[in-house]
Amino acid sequence: MTGQQLRLYNSLGRRIEDFVPSADVVGLYSCGPTVYYFPHLGNMRTYVFTDTLRRALRWKRYPVRHVINITDVGHAVADSDTGEDKLELAAAREQRAVADIAAFYTRAFFDDSTALNLLPADVYPRASEYVEQMIEFAVRLEELGYTYQLPSGLYFDTSKSPGYGTLALLDIAGQREAARVEFVEGRRNKSDFALWRAEEPGVRRVMRWDSPWGWGAPGWHLECSVMSMALLGEHFDMHTGGVDHRQLHHVNEIAQSEAYLGDGLPWVRYWLHGEFLLLNNAKIAKSSGPVPRLADLTEAGYHPMAYRLFLLGGHYRSQLDFTAAGVDAAQATLRRLVSRVAPLRPLPAVESHEQAVALLPDSGGEASKTALGYLDQLDAAIANDLATPKVLATLQDALRDSDLTPEGLRVVVASADALLGLGLADLDPAEVDNRRSVEDLSAGEVETIERLIAERTRARSEKNWPRADEIRAELDNLGVQVTDTPNGPTWQLR
Ligand SMILES: [Zn+2]
Numbered sequence: 001m002t003g004q005q006l007r008l009y010n011s012l013g014r015r016i017e018d019f020v021p022s023a024d025v026v027g028l029y030s031c032g033p034t035v036y037y038f039p040h041l042g043n044m045r046t047y048v049f050t051d052t053l054r055r056a057l058r059w060k061r062y063p064v065r066h067v068i069n070i071t072d073v074g075h076a077v078a079d080s081d082t083g084e085d086k087l088e089l090a091a092a093r094e095q096r097a098v099a100d101i102a103a104f105y106t107r108a109f110f111d112d113s114t115a116l117n118l119l120p121a122d123v124y125p126r127a128s129e130y131v132e133q134m135i136e137f138a139v140r141l142e143e144l145g146y147t148y149q150l151p152s153g154l155y156f157d158t159s160k161s162p163g164y165g166t167l168a169l170l171d172i173a174g175q176r177e178a179a180r181v182e183f184v185e186g187r188r189n190k191s192d193f194a195l196w197r198a199e200e201p202g203v204r205r206v207m208r209w210d211s212p213w214g215w216g217a218p219g220w221h222l223e224c225s226v227m228s229m230a231l232l233g234e235h236f237d238m239h240t241g242g243v244d245h246r247q248l249h250h251v252n253e254i255a256q257s258e259a260y261l262g263d264g265l266p267w268v269r270y271w272l273h274g275e276f277l278l279l280n281n282a283k284i285a286k287s288s289g290p291v292p293r294l295a296d297l298t299e300a301g302y303h304p305m306a307y308r309l310f311l312l313g314g315h316y317r318s319q320l321d322f323t324a325a326g327v328d329a330a331q332a333t334l335r336r337l338v339s340r341v342a343p344l345r346p347l348p349a350v351e352s353h354e355q356a357v358a359l360l361p362d363s364g365g366e367a368s369k370t371a372l373g374y375l376d377q378l379d380a381a382i383a384n385d386l387a388t389p390k391v392l393a394t395l396q397d398a399l400r401d402s403d404l405t406p407e408g409l410r411v412v413v414a415s416a417d418a419l420l421g422l423g424l425a426d427l428d429p430a431e432v433d434n435r436r437s438v439e440d441l442s443a444g445e446v447e448t449i450e451r452l453i454a455e456r457t458r459a460r461s462e463k464n465w466p467r468a469d470e471i472r473a474e475l476d477n478l479g480v481q482v483t484d485t486p487n488g489p490t491w492q493l494r
Pocket residue numbers: 030031032224249
């Protein structure tokens with residue numbers, strides 16, 4: 001491996017660890033969408049994070065087999081064990097067949113994935129195609145004595161799982177009181193969860209299968225254990241998802257999988273979770289009503305890559321506030337990046353650190369040393385738990401550095417983009433240009449800009465240069481370009 005050791009934050013143990021794969025091909029499983037509605041911006045943040053992980057592994061030349069599941073059955077409303085299935089509810093709401101709902105929203109997920117330039121997974125298994133295997137899995141757990149049956153279904157007895165809740169940092173005393181508000185008649189421990197959800201008497205589900213526990217549908221957690229083992233082997237290296245899965249879904253996946261395998265080994269060694277996107281300081285969740293999705297942004301004139309850039313400007317483990325000003329600034333930055341990079345094209349094809357280093361001519365020369373320095377910085381940043389803000393900053397520094405030769409700069413830009421995935425090699429500058437005219441601004445926006453300019457003029461007259469620079473940067477973020485003339489400053493939108 002060239003460069004720094006890849007280090008990642010493992011939710012299992014909550015610490016940064018060296019990533020050491022256990023096999024020639026890294027098995028990576030990412031909990032995918034429940035296809036009952038459009039993915040929102042917060043959902044897509046999780047997949048951009050997973051994509052960054054993919055790119056980091058590629059940069060380090062680890063071959064990867066990536067699986068993202070499509071949940072088209074089994075996910076009950078409110079992530080509960082009883083009640084209606086999310087897809088069936090959507091089908092009733094939209095008066096369409098369940099299969100149509102699943103196909104339509106699966107397509108929407110793929111559209112957003114493509115627009116955001118996500119590397120495609122190797123397999124996208126559908127839960128509905130694995131129900132027989134889920135039943136077999138639950139039968140095995142029953143034979144091993146991990147389950148009990150109630151009229152509402154088959155339940156996993158979490159008191160029989162010695163390490164239950166380790167991922168969530170649940171203590172032994174607290175685990176039985178795990179945050180489950182739902183009341184299930186006869187459930188032995190609050191943390192016990194359904195492996196099979198039986199049909200209620202007199203209620204016939206649309207999606208139903210026969211099982212040893214009667215007609216019904218699988219529990220939500222079962223599909224991920226079954227499909228990941230079927231496609232990646234019993235043990236594999238990495239499992240990812242949104243941070244909301246760390247307390248319940250992944251805890252239950254681990255409990256049932258380790259019970260099923262019974263070999264005393266950890267089922268999966270590295271668990272990585274992406275943080276929430278906050279909308280006006282509120283978690284974006286579909287249950288809280290309509291929330292913005294990528295199409296809302298593109299209709300408003302933003303390029304999908306502006307959203308990607310906005311996300312990469314924050315670390316995946318930090319909550320990120322979604323604001324219009326933030327996406328505006330990202331779009332302005334993207335526009336500057338693209339106009340600066342366009343004259344350098346064509347960029348060389350780069351995927352890994354090793355490749356990038358080999359592309360530098362005359363490795364002893366000063367110019368190559370400068371370029372190598374930047375490659376090392378990129379490498380150190382991504383190896384340090386996927387520090388994308390630092391990768392971006394390094395790219396910006398390189399674009400300003402006059403010591404880099406055009407050849408060296410091309411390699412550095414291509415390398416940064418191999419990690420960022422912004423498509424800098426061929427993004428059309430015209431596409432990123434949603435330049436607004438001054439007439440489009442609201443009175444409030446104009447007032448803010450003019451107040452800032454007046455403040456800057458005052459700071460300059462007081463020779464308070466740091467403050468003047470600060471305000472200039474603020475204006476820059478708003479897409480405002482200030483020109484100082486003998487008659488005072490004028491401004492325009494970039
Ligand atoms: Zn899952």
